[in-house]
Amino acid sequence: MDPECSRLLPALCAVLADPRQPVADDTCLEKLLDWFTTVTAAGSSLLLLQENPCLVELLFRVLKSQDLSSRILSFSLRLAGIFAAQEDCFQYLQQGELLPMLFGEVGPLGGAAWTAPAVRSGWIQGLRTLAQHPSALRFLAACGAVDTIFSLQGDSSLFVASAAGQLLVHILDLAMRGPARGRCSPQACDWPACAQKIVCHIEDSLCSIATPQVTQALNVLTTVFGHCRGLWTQGLWVRLSPLVARLLEKDPVPASHSLVDLLLSVARSSVPSSDRGLWETLAQTLSHLSPTQAGPLALGILKLQDCPQALRTQAFGILLQPLACVLEAAAQAPGPPGLLGGAAGDPMTADTLLCSKSACVGLLCCALTHLGLLQPLPQRPSPWPQAPLLGAAVTVLRLCSGSVAPTSDVGGRLCAILVGCGRVQRAALDFLGALSQGAGPQESVTQVFSVLLEYLMSPESSSMVLKKAFQATLRWLLSSPKTPGCCDLDPRTQLFLRELLPVLQKRLCSPCWEVRDSGLEFLTQMTRHCGGQAGFRQALLASEVPELTKQLLQDPESYVRASAVTATGQLSSWALLAAPASPERPGAQQKSLLVELLHVLCADSEGFPRRAVMQVFTEWLRDGHADVAEDPERFVARVLQAASRDPDWEVRAQGLELALVFLGQLLGPRGSHCPCAVALPETAPPGTLAQALPEAAPPGTLAQALQVLCRVQLFEFAFRALFDCDRPVAQKSCDLLLFLRAKAAPCGSPQEAGDSPNVASVEATLQRWQAGEQGQPLGYLEPGAVMAVLRSIDLEGLRDTLAESSDHVEKSPQSLLQDMLAAVGVLGENEADCY
Template sequence: MDPECSRLLPALCAVLADPRQPVADDTCLEKLLDWFKTITEAGSSLLVLQENPCLVELLFHVLKPQDLSPRVLSFSLRLAGMFAAQEDCFQYLQQGELLPRLFGEAGPLGGAAWTAPTVRSGWIQGLRSLAQHPRALPFLADCGAVDTIFSLQGDSSLFVASAAGQLLVHILDLAMRAPPRGHPGPQACDGPACAQKIVCHLEDSLRAAAAPQLTQALNVLTTTFGHCHGLWTPGLWGRLSPLVGHLLEKDPVPASHALVDLLLSVARSPVLSSESGPWETLALTLSRLSPMQAGPLALGILKLQDCPQALRTQASGVLLQPLACVLKAAVQGPGRPGLPDGAAGDSVTVDTLFSSKSACVGLLCCALAHLELLQLLPQCPSPWPQEALLEAVVTVLRFCNGSAVPASDLGGHLCATLVGCVRVQRAALDFLGTLSQRAGPQELVTQVSAVLLEYLSGPDSSPTVLKKAFQASLGWLLSSPKTPGCCDLDPHAQQFLRELLPVLQKRLCSPCWEVRDSGLEFLTQMARHWGGQAAFRQVLLASEVPRLTRQLLQDPESYVRASAVTATGQLSSWGLHAAPAGPEQPGVQQKSLLSELLHVLATDSEGFPRRAVMQVFTEWLRGGHADVAEDPEQFVAGVLQAASRDLDWEVRAQGLELALVFLEQLLGPPGVRCPYAVALPKAAPPGTLAQALQALCRVQLFEFAFRALFDCDRPVAQKSCDLLLFLKAKATSCGTPQEERDSPDVSSVEATLQKWQAGEHGHPLGDLEPAAVVAVLRSMDLEGLQDTLAESSDHVERSPQSLLQDMLATVGVLGENEADCY
C-alpha cells in the first residue's frame, strides 16, 4: 500500500466508525472496496492488516451497539470477507473471534441493522468472498451461516434472495471440490457437513407443498447444474432426480417455469447430457405440462445440440399443435401435411383455446413467437412445414379481422375470441414476415399478399399492427423470385406493389402520426431496394406518393418530418421525387428540394429532422447526386455553414462526416498501410494537394474543423481530429524542402486556436491560405490529442490517495487545500 494512503487510512477508519459523522455515499464506499480488492489480489492480505491495524479496529468497532449507518456496516462485512478470502488472513481474523462475531448470530444477525436490505446483502457478499478455501467450510457450519442463507432465500428483497441462492451454489461447489481425505470420489452423500446440509435442505424443499420453497430449490439446482460441471454433479442429480420426477405426478405440475429451467440446465450440462435419464425426463415433462407451459420447454429442447430425434419430433409437435388446431377449425377436410393431425395433445390444446380468452390469446402468441425464433435457428426442424404454417398464419390473421369462415365450433369460438385482438395480430405478422425467408407456392403467396393488403387498408388496424404489416410486406416483396437475367420484380410482386401504393398513399394522409411515420419508413426501404427498377419507378411515379412525401416535410410531428426527409432524399437519389405543387401561383418558381432541405437544416426546431438532412446530404455527396454535382463546392460550403451553427452535436458530427467525404473525393480515401509492406504509402501529387487545399479553404472547411476540434462534445472533437490527421498525413507526405523554408507566419492562427481551446469562440479564424493550413497542421500535436480523446470520460487519474482525501475532506478532517475533489 502507498505510504501516503497508509497515513490517511486511520483517519478514514475513525470517520467510518463514528456514527455522528456524515457517511460517504455508496459510490465512494464501492470505490474503496475496489481499491482493497486490487490490493488483496496483488499481494498478501495478512500483511496489509498487520501494517494497518486500523482496519481490524474498524471491523471490531462496528460490532459495538451503536447507531451505525447500514452502509458502513455492509461495507465492513464485505471488507472482512475480502480479506478472509486468503487462508492465512482467514486464520488471523479467526484468532480474535472476529469472523464469528461478524457473520454469526452474535453479530448483525441479532441487531436492528439486519432489517436493512443493504446489511443483509453485505453479509451475503462478505461470505461469498470468504468462501474460497476449505478452511471456510467448517466455519460456515459452526457459525450457523448456512441456516441463515436458507432463510434469506425467501427474503423480501429480490436482490438478497437471488444472492442467497447463488451463495448456496458456491458453497456446495466449494465443498464438493474439496472432499474429505480417504474418499475415492466426490459424491453428494459423502461431502463435508455443510454440503450434506445443503443437499438435505434441497431434498426437503423438493418435497415441500409450499410453492415458494419448491421454486427456491429448483432455482438453486438450475444454477448448480448450469455453472458446476464437476464429477460430483451426476451423483447429485441421481440423488435428486426421483424427487423432481415426483413433481410431474402432481396435477397441475407445480412451479412449472422453474422446473423447465432446471431440466434444460441439466440437459445442457456436459457431464449429464450423455446419460439417457435427462432425455427421458424431458419427454415425460413435455407430455405432463399444459400447452402453455410446454412451449418454452419445447423451444429449449429444439435448441439443444445432441437431442435425440424422437424428443425433437415430440417438441416440434408441441410448438406446432396450436396452429394445427387453428387450421383445422377453419378448413374442412384434411389440412396440409406437416402439422400434427389428431395427436394426443390435440384435445388438450383445444381445451386451452376454449378455456378463456386470455388462455387462447396467450397460447397463440407464445406458439407464434416460439416458431418465429425456431425458424431462425440452425436447429430448425427439417423438413420445415412452410406451406402449412403459411396457411395457418393467414388463417389466424383472418380470424383476427373477422374474414375467416369457421368450419367447426372451435372456429366459431376463435372468431369471437380473436376478432380485433392486437396482441395476436402483432405476433402473427411478425411470424409471417419471418416466413418470407422461405419459398412458398404461388397460391399461398397470393393469399399472403391479400391478407397483408386487408390489414394495411383496414380502418380498424392499430398503428403498431400497421407498422408490422408494412414490415411483413417488405419482407415478402424482397423475397419475390427474380426473373432470370433480370433484377426487376416478378409479375406477382409488381401486382402486389400496384395494389399496395394506393394503400400507402392513404396511410401517408392518416391523422395518426405513427402511421404516417411507418408509411414513410416503408417507402424509404422500397426506394432503397428498387429505386432503379423500371417496374417500381413506373408504378411509383403514377401515384401521388412522391408528392405526399414531400408535403410531409412540413408535418407538425418531428419524427414524421425526419422520416420524410429520409424518404425524399432516397427518392431524389433515384430521380423519383416530385416537384413542389403550386397551381395557385403557376408563374412563381418553386424551391428545389435541395433548397427545401437546406431550409429544414437551418430552421427546424427539432434535432431529428436536421440530423436526417445531414445524413441525406452526406449520401448525396457520396453518391454524386445531380443537384450536388452541379457545384459541389457551393453545396458543401452551404451545408457546413449551417451545420457549424447547429446546437445538436450529432448534426455537427455528421457535418464532419460530410466534410471527410468531400476531402476523400478531392484526395482519395485514406490508405491502410500493411505493416509488412516494403513500399511507402502512396502520396497525393503536390499539385492535387494544393488544388484540394484551395477548395477546402473556399468552402471554409478549416473554420468548421478547427472549431470542432475543441467542441465540448467528445464525438465531434474525435471526428474533427480524425479528419485533420488524415489531411496532415497527406500534407506531410507531399512536403518539399522549399515549402519548409518558405513556411508562413501562423502565429495569429495559433493564437486564435488557443482562444478557442480556452472557450473564447467569438474570434474568427479569418481567411486561410493553403500554406498556412499545412503549417498549422504540422505544428499541432493531433496524435496526442487523438489519444487523449480516445480515453474514457473519467480518464483523469483518480488515485486511492485522492479518494481518501476527498472522503476525509467531506467531513472536515482535512483542510480544503489537502483535498483533490473530482
C-alpha cells in the same frame, strides 16, 4: 497504495464509523469498494491492513456502534469480504475474532440491523467475496452461515433471495473443486461435509409440499448446471434426477417454469453424454406440462444440437398444436387429420384456447413467437411445413380481423375471443414476416399479400399493428422471386405493389403521427432495396407518394420530419422524387429538395430532423448524387458552416463524418484525373482511423486538396471540434486530422504544401479555444499554416486522452477520498475535487 491516499484514510475511516456524520451516498461507497478490490487484486491484503491499521479499526468500531446506518454496516461487511478473500489475510482477521463477529450469530445476525435488506445483502456479498479458499469453507461451517443462507433463500427481498441462491452454488462449487480435481466424478460419500449439507438441503426442498421451496431448489440447480463445469455435476444429476422426475407425478406440476429452466440447463451441460435417461425425462415433462408451460421447453429442445429425433418430433408437435387447432376450428369443411405437419389438434390445447381470452391469447402468442424464433435456425425441423404455417398465420389474422366466418361452434367461439386482439395480431404479423424467408406455393403467397393489404387498409388497425404490417410487407416484397432473365419483380408482386401504393398514400395522410412515421420508414427501406427496379419505379412515379413524402418535411411532429428527410433523400438518390422534368428545367425538383434540406438543417428546432439531413447529405456526397456533383466544394462549404454551429453534438459529429468523406475523395488513389470523383475509403469508428492510415497523397494532389479544404473552412470546423465539450465530436475531429496528417506526412516540409507560414497566431487561437474561449474565429488559413499546426499538435496524445473515461480524473482514489471528506467538512474547500 498511493501515499496521499494512505494519509487520508484514517480521517475517512473515522467519518464512516461516526454515526453523527452524514452518511456518504451509495455511489461513493460503491466506488470505494471498487478501489479496494483493485488494490487487493494488485497486492497483498495483509500488507495493506498492516500498513493501514485504521481499516481494521473501522471494522471493530462498526461492530460496537448501535446506531450506525445500515448502508455503512453493509459496506463494512463487503469490505471485510474483500480483505479476507486472500487466505493469509483471512487468518490475520480470524486471530482477532473479527470475522465471527461480522458474519456469525454474535454480529449483525442477532441485532436489529438485520431487518434492513441492505445489511442482509451486504452479509451475503461479503461471504461471496470471502469464500475463495479452503479456510473459508471451514469458517462457514463453524459459524453456521450455511443454515442462514438456506433461510435467506425465502427472503422477502427478491435481491437477497436471489443472491442467497447464487452464494449456495458458489460454496458448493468451491467445496467440490478439490475432490473433483484430476479424478472422475467423486462418489457422494466422498463429498466434503459442506457440499453434503447443501445437497441434502436441496433434496429436502425437492421433496417439500411447499412450491416456493421446490422453486428455490430448482433455481439453485439451474445455476449449478449452467455455471459449474466440474465432473461432479454429473454425479449430482444422477443423485437428484429421480427426485426431479418425481415432480412430474404431482398434479399440477409444481414450479413448472423453474423445472423447464433446470431441464434445459442440464441438457446444455455435459450431463447428456453420461446419462441418456435425461431425454426420457424431457419427453415425460413435455407430456405432463400444460400446453402453455410446454412451449418454452419444446423450443429449447429443438435448439439443442444432439437431441434424439423422436424427442424433436414430439417437441415440434407441441409448438404446432395451437395452430393446428386454429386451422381445424376455422375450416369450412372437415380436413384430413394432421393439417399442420402431422400435428393434429390436441383436445387439451383446444380446451386451453377456448377456456378464456387470456389463456387463448397467451398460448397463441407463445406458439407464434416460438415458431418464428425457430424458423431461421439451421437445426429447425425438416421438412418444414411452410405452406400449412402460412395458412395458419393467415387464418389467425383473419380471425382477429373478423373477416372469416367459421361454420362450426368452436370456430365461432374462437373468432369471438380473437376479434380485435392487437397482441395476437402483432405476433401473427411478426411470424408472417419470418416465414417470408421460405418458399411457398403461389396460392399461399397470394393469400399472404391479400391479408397484409387487408390490415394496411383497415381503419381498425392500431398504429402498432400497422407498423408490424408494414414490416411484414417489406420482408415479403424483398423476398419475392424476380422475373426470370431480369432483376425486376414478378408480375404477382408488381400487381400487389400497385394495390399497395394507394394504401401507403392514405397512411401518409393519417392523423396519427406514428402511422405516418411507419409509412415513411417502409417507403425508405423499399426504395433503398428496389429503387433500381423498373416495376417499382413506374408504380411509384405514377402515385402521389413522392409528393406527399416531400410535404411531410413540414410535419408538426419531429420524428415524422426526420423520417421524411430520410425518405426524400433516398427517393432523390434514385431520381424518384419528381415528376418528369421539363426540358427547360431538368431536375428542378431535386434542386429544390437540396435547398429545403439545407433549410431544415439551419432552421428546424428539433435535433432528429437535423441529424437525418446530415446523414442524407453524407450519403449523397459518398454516392455522387447529381446535385452534389455539380459543385461539391460549394455543397460541403454550406453544410459544414451549418453543422459547425449546431447545438446537437450528433449533428456536429456527422458533419465531421461528411468532412472525412470529402477529404477521402480529394486525397484519393494516385492517377485519378479528378480528385473529387475517386473511390472513397471506408470510414471507421472513432479511434480506429489512425490505426489503418492511408497511403500518402502525391505532393501536387495534396497541395490542391489543402487549397480546397481551406476554402470550405473545414479546418475552422475541425480545429474547433478538437476542443468540443462532447467527447465523440472531439474524437472524430482527432481521427480526421490524423487521417490528413498521415496522408501528408511523407511529403516533406510544410513549404511543399504552401508558403512558409507564421503559425503563432493560429496556435494562440487554438490555446484560447482549449481554455474555453470559443469566440475568436481562425479565419482563412493558408495550406502551409494548416500543415505546420497539424505537426505541432500532439494529436496522438489527445486521442489517448479522449479514449479515457470522461471522469477518469474524478475517479482517481485520491479525488474520491478528498470529496468524501470535504462533504462532511473535514477538508477545506480548496482541497476537494468535487464532481
